[in-house]
Amino acid sequence: MPANIRIRCKYIDCQFLDGLFCGKTDEIELDQKKGCLAYLPVQEKTPEEDLVEDDELAEEEEEWMELEDEEDVEDAQDQTRIEDYEE
Numbered sequence: 001m002p003a004n005i006r007i008r009c010k011y012i013d014c015q016f017l018d019g020l021f022c023g024k025t026d027e028i029e030l031d032q033k034k035g036c037l038a039y040l041p042v043q044e045k046t047p048e049e050d051l052v053e054d055d056e057l058a059e060e061e062e063e064w065m066e067l068e069d070e071e072d073v074e075d076a077q078d079q080t081r082i083e084d085y086e087e
Contacts (some may be wrong), residue, residue, distance in 0.1 A: 012037065015042045 007022040008084040015037065016024040 011039050011041075013041045015040045 005025045007025050007028070008020055009017050009022045011017065012023075014036075016022055016028075022028060024038055028036055031037055072074075
């Protein structure tokens with residue numbers, strides 16, 4: 001049974017990074033000049049992937065406004081009860 005090898009990774013954005021150590025120790029190759037040959041940077045989302053469609057945004061906005069309206073009605077009812085109680 002091979003020994004469990006842990007290699008400390010020097011790349012902070014490698015997709016194989018597991019804590020401070022390489023998560024692919026059995027598959028990497030190291031070169032003295034080039035470093036880790038298995039290094040793959042984490043792929044960041046492109047701005048297009050982060051965009052939300054206007055329709056989706058409008059639906060969410062509508063839901064939030066309805067919730068706020070319900071909360072306003074509840075607050076007004078609570079205030080009325082407090083005023084009635086004080087009288």
